Amino acid sequence: MEDWVVRVNEELGKMEAIPLEEQKWRRQSIYMLPAHVTDLDKEAYKPRVVSLGPYHHNLQHLEPMEEHKQRAFLHFMRRSGVALQHYANALEEVVQDLKDQYDQLKPMWLEDTSSFLKLMIVDGCFILEILRRPTTFKDYAPNDPIFSNHGMLYILPFLRWDMLLLENQVPLLVLTKLIEVEKGAPQPDEYLNKLVLNFFHSGGHAWQVGRCLHILDIYRKSLVTAPRIRQRRRRHPIHWNNTAETTFPSASELLDTGIRLNRSKTHSLRDISFHQNTLRLPEIIVDTTTKSILLNLIAFERFHVGAGNEVSSYMFFLTSLIKGSQDVSLLSSCGIIRNNLGNDEDVAEIFNLLGRDIIVDPENSLIRQSVQGGLSNGEKPLQKETVPVAS
Secondary structure (H helix, E strand, O other): OHHHHHHHHHHHHHHHHHHHHHHHHHHOOEOOOOHHHHOOOHHHHOOOOOOOOOOOOOOHHHHHHHHHHHHHHHHHHHHHOOOHHHHHHHHHOOHHHHHHOEOOOOHHHHHOHHHHHHHHHHHHHHHHHHHHHHHOOOOOOOOOOOOOHHHHHHHHHHHHHHOOOHHHOOOHHHHHHHHHHHHOOOOOHHHHHHHHHHHHOOOOOOOOOOOOOOHHHHHHHHHHOOOOOOOOOOOOOOOOOOOOOOOOOOHHHHHHOOOEEEEOOOOOOOOOEEEOOEEEEOOEEEOOOHHHHHHHHHHHHHHOOOOOOHHHHHHHHHHHHOOOHHHHHHHHHOOOEEEOOOOHHHHHHHHHHHOOOOOOOOOOOHHHHHHHHHHHOOOOOOOOOOOOOOO
C-alpha cells in the first residue's frame, strides 16, 4: 500500500505537465491505427507498392520500390541544381515539428535524426516527382520502370492508392520546404494543394482548400470544401430523435414515401439539400480503391481532433440508404452513385462494411441540418410515421 501511495503522489505531481501533453496531441496528424480499427479490413490500411514515411519503412514487400525512390530523388536533385545540404538544412530547422506529427515513432527515428531527415528528403522528393510526373520534364529514360509512360500506366493507380493511406503520410511541411529551397522562395499554400489535387482529380479542383497537414488532408478537404448551400429561414422548430439507434430509411423506402432523389450540382460532400420533397446528394464514384480511401478518411476524422466529420457523416448516411443491391441500382439511376465496379451487390457490400464502425456526432451533421432545414420550411415529413429522419 505504501508503494502505491508513493506512485500515485508521483503521478499527481506529473499532472502539472498536462498542458505539454495537450500541445503534443495537437501537433499529431499521422496516426498508427489500433487493431480495433484495422481489424475491420486489414488490407485497406496497408501500402501495396510504396512505403512513405517511417511507419512501413523496410517492409519486405515494399522493398522493390526503394531503388526507384532513390532514382527519383537523384533526378530531382540534379534538375534542381541546388546542393543537398541546403535541403537538409531547411528540414533540420523543422525536424522536431516533423517528428511531432507522428503519434507513434519508433525509438530509432526519435534518436537518429540524421536517418529520419534522410527518409523525409528522399520520400518527399519521390512524392514531388510523382505529383509532377514526367509531363513537364524529359530526363527519365523512355523505358523507365516507373516514370515512363508505360510505367505510369501500370503503377500510377497503386501509387495513388498508397498515397491516401493515413499510416503512409509524409508531413506536408516536408514538401513545402523542398519546394521553397528548389524555387528559392516560399510558395503559397495553394501551389502545392493544386499540384496534389490535379494529381487526384482529373480536371483539377475549383475551390481553395487552405493550409493542410498532409496529402490525405488535402484530399479530404477537396471533398468537403465548397460554397455553402443557403438554407431558407426556419418557420417553426422540428424536434428530432437524437438516439444513436435512429436511422434513415433506405433509398427504396424513400421512393415509396414520395421522396425524390437527385444528384447535387457539385461533388462536395457539403452540397446536400432537401427541398420540395427532393433530396439532393453529391455523386460518389465507387471503384476498387473506394473502400480503402473512405476507411482512411474516416480514420483520420476519428483520430484527429478538429478535422471535422463530413466524410463520416455522409458515408454513415449512405450506408443507411443502401440496404441492398436494389438501393445501389436506384442511386445509380439517380446519378448519386457511379458504379465502376459493375456489380451492385459488390457496392452494397462495401457500404455495409463501412457502416459497421462509423461514429457520427448526432449534433454536428450536415445531413441532419439540411433535411431539417427543408422540413422546417413547411415541407411534409415522410408519410410513414414509423420512419424517423436522422443524420
